[in-house]
Amino acid sequence: MDLQALSSKAFAPVVSLFRNHRTLITGTAVCVVGVVSLSILSDLIDDYNEWYELGPNGIPLNFFGYLAQKLATPLARDDVFEPFPHNLEKLSKKHGPIVMTTFLTIGTAGDNDGEVPLRKGERPVVPPYVGPHRQTTQKASEAMRAKQEAFLHDLTAANPTLFEVKPSWLEGPRFNAIWIRSDVPQLDEIKKIGGEFAHPHGEGSTHLLLSLVDAAAAIESGWAERHRMSGALIPWGFVMIYAPRDDDELEIWKEFIVASARYALGGKKDFQMPSSKSKKNKS
Secondary structure (H helix, E strand, C coil), X not given: CCHHHHHHHHHHHHHHHHHHCHHHHHHHHHHHHHHHHHHHHHHHHHHHHHHHCCCCXXXXXCHHHHHHHHHHHHHCCCXXXXXXXXXXXXXXXXXXXXXXXXXXXXXXXXXXXXXXXXXXXXXXXXXXXXXXXCCCCCCCCXXXXXXXXXXXXXXXXXXXXXXXXXXXXXXXXXXXXXXXXXXXXXXXXXXXXXXXXXXXCCXXXXXXXXXXXXHHHXXXXXXXXXXXXXXXXXXXXXXXXXCCCCHHHHHHHHHHHHHHHHXXXXXXXXXXXXXXXXXXXXX
């Protein structure tokens, strides 16, 4: 059997149809491709606008910044609510027992039955972009943001030889961050992110670094979610604490800041709490 002849015979009707209706078929194909392309372009524009509305961050607020975070998406994680998505044994060997040490004073034995208190209500909405990492609901008021900034400055003022407040390296100069001073010994994880261990965002959420067990406790109790790039470009314990909605939640937020500071210092330094009756808090 002549397969070439058979193939030609089989496709003859199709070829004849195309020849007789070439303009119609070509026009229809162009229209279909155009509609699909417009749909994709429309979705891309909507996504870009939603991303842009999140505001200034550590990457350029333009198409190139948007493209950069899109290209980083394959490296990003989706299990941001998983308390322990990593190999604890492997990380403990690499970083030492400190990653399995808690530095939180809330949730200790005799307080809330040894557990971090649960955050009330649903988690805020956080769009799934690699960056910026922000919440778009349950935002902090301007008064609350002022209290957050004041605490960073007060903690630094109480410990000028350990901490300093200066523009964020991770989020850009629009946001203040609290840093371990460069002349103070730092954990390798802190060195990886330039010595910056916490920075609040404009809507009140805060990125900070916690030990693995404290990060897990914050996530499990509803106060935080892990950054999508944790375990890749940034440490596993890098989380986002949600914006405090009232003064009680502000106190919880402060506890996470202090726990982050203790961890960043490697648990080896005493420091003063910012209060009129300041007392040493030992790691």
